[in-house]
Amino acid sequence: MDSLIEHLTTRNLAITGGIAFLVYYVVSFIYFAFIHPLSKVPGPRTWGGSRLPFLWSLVRGNLPHDLISLHRKYGQVLRIGPDEVTFSHPDAFNQICGPTGAQQFLKHPTWWRPFPGIPLSMIWSVDGDQHAYIRKCFSPGFTMRSLREQEPIVDRYVDLLVSRIRETIAPVGESGGEVDFLRWFNYMSFDVFGDLAFGESFECLERGDYHQWIANIFRHIKAMAGLASIRFYPTIEKVLVYVVPKSFRKAQQDHFQLVVDKVRRRIERDGFTRPDIMSGVMIQGHHEASGKDGKGLPLDIVNGTFSELTIAGSESTGSVLTATINTLIHNPGILATLVGEIRGTFRSEAEINFDTLRDLKYLNAVINESLRMSPPIRWLPPRQCPPGGNMVCGYWLPGGVRFLPRVAFHVRWDPNRVTDRHFHHLPADPTRSHIFS
Numbered sequence: 024m025d026s027l028i029e030h031l032t033t034r035n036l037a038i039t040g041g042i043a044f045l046v047y048y049v050v051s052f053i054y055f056a057f058i059h060p061l062s063k064v065p066g067p068r069t070w071g072g073s074r075l076p077f078l079w080s081l082v083r084g085n086l087p088h089d090l091i092s093l094h095r096k097y098g099q100v101l102r103i104g105p106d107e108v109t110f111s112h113p114d115a116f117n118q119i120c121g122p123t124g125a126q127q128f129l130k131h132p133t134w135w136r137p138f139p140g141i142p143l144s145m146i147w148s149v150d151g152d153q154h155a156y157i158r159k160c161f162s163p164g165f166t167m168r169s170l171r172e173q174e175p176i177v178d179r180y181v182d183l184l185v186s187r188i189r190e191t192i193a194p195v196g197e198s199g200g201e202v203d204f205l206r207w208f209n210y211m212s213f214d215v216f217g218d219l220a221f222g223e224s225f226e227c228l229e230r231g232d233y234h235q236w237i238a239n240i241f242r243h244i245k246a247m248a249g250l251a252s253i254r255f256y257p258t259i260e261k262v263l264v265y266v267v268p269k270s271f272r273k274a275q276q277d278h279f280q281l282v283v284d285k286v287r288r289r290i291e292r293d294g295f296t297r298p299d300i301m302s303g304v305m306i307q308g309h310h311e312a313s314g315k316d317g318k319g320l321p322l323d324i325v326n327g328t329f330s331e332l333t334i335a336g337s338e339s340t341g342s343v344l345t346a347t348i349n350t351l352i353h354n355p356g357i358l359a360t361l362v363g364e365i366r367g368t369f370r371s372e373a374e375i376n377f378d379t380l381r382d383l384k385y386l387n388a389v390i391n392e393s394l395r396m397s398p399p400i401r402w403l404p405p406r407q408c409p410p411g412g413n414m415v416c417g418y419w420l421p422g423g424v425r426f427l428p429r430v431a432f433h434v435r436w437d438p439n440r441v442t443d444r445h446f447h448h449l450p451a452d453p454t455r456s457h458i459f460s
């Protein structure tokens with residue numbers, strides 16, 4: 024016994040621990056790559072046996088590109104982790120997001136969880152009933168009627184965008200110059216959302232620059248991929264909470280506080296008579312809760328949801344508008360057809376509104392194509408297979424498997440997947456076969 028204790032030096036313990044870890048890693052790799060029920064799903068064995076290739080791709084910012092390459096190689100159903108499958112099949116979205124009740128594919132708690140110190144929001148809520156309740160409280164701001172009422176607010180910023188871009192290009196005139204459309208579209212979408220949510224714009228268009236709050240978001244987006252990848256390792260995540268520098272935590276809190284202040288100012292300011300997103304939440308949230316405990320939708324959730332929505336609703340819109348302009352500039356024929364449709368339909372700017380724009384078949388096709396070619400959210404955070412398991416696109420997925428309904432990708436990487444139903448919005452003319460392809 025004494026001689027055994029003598030040999031238990033720190034060095035020996037480290038070596039023994041290292042060997043034990045290696046053995047564990049190799050055994051679990053073999054199990055997940057070759058024996059686990061998901062081993063029948065196509066995909067590289069290295070990704071199926073270990074989560075590390077996936078995480079490496081995620082933190083380098085390469086995931087969307089790697090997934091396209093892997094889908095090309097392995098097909099429309101692809102295993103990308105020990106318990107993770109991604110789909111690029113046109114039926115995947117309906118099969119994953121369609122089911123209700125016990126068969127529902129709820130949001131997966133590893134991903135859909137607020138970062139420490141930030142309250143719950145609609146987007147991060149994984150509990151089916153709670154999510155449905157929050158969503159119902161937010162829904163009045165998104166009805167067709169409500170959107171029509173919000174139109175004058177949106178118009179104001181679109182007009183400002185056009186005049187600011189004209190001002191920017193005026194000095195260079197015919198000789199040409201550069202316009203950073205991504206910035207201008209983001210200025211507009213953040214300003215619109217700021218107004219619809221908080222009743223005050225971020226004033227990006229007026230200043231011709233990002234509000235500091237928005238600039239910080241873009242600065243932290245890369246760090247967020249790193250933080251997200253740690254979520255697979257709860258022990259590391261717990262330790263990390265203690266080692267994150269105070270300054271980082273403070274920056275995060277200050278960032279959130281801006282939304283809290285904006286929501287408070289908006290609540291203090293008026294009786295929610297203005298037809299915007301916040302009025303809808305406040306009136307419906309109060310109405311919903313009055314039948315329950317009379318307290319209204321908890322303010323924490325309102326703050327959390329507006330914090331998330333400010334980014335989700337603005338950056339996504341800015342990105343897809345930029346992608347649309349970019350693709351049109353590189354496809355002069357399509358641009359000319361689109362201009363022709365618009366000029367042939369309207370005699371003056373005054374005739375252009377949400378309702379009349381909905382009837383423009385070619386314009387809507389262009390927008391849908393842009394969303395298909397350049398989806399702003401390229402990697403949908405995963406859903407969880409229901410406890411009893413389920414079939415998706417011909418593959419049996421055991422309960423609890425994390426996977427992604429990757430509907431945005433399937434037609435991009437494989438032009439043959441473009442079926443008529445993706446083009447139902449296009450007139451039957453030759454353009455349908457090559458728009459943006």
Ligand code: HEM
Nearest residue numbers: 145146147158332335336337339340343398399400403404
């Ligand atoms: C082109 C623009 C947009 C794109 C491509 C986009 C895309 C998405 C995607 C992919 C999701 C995740 C769906 C899921 O997996 O459940 C999502 C969720 C969401 N988006 Fe957008 N979005 C856009 C604009 C907006 C705007 C303008 C708003 C609001 C002003 C908005 C509000 C939301 C909300 C509230 C959710 C969460 C829904 C829920 O949890 O039930 N989005 N969006």
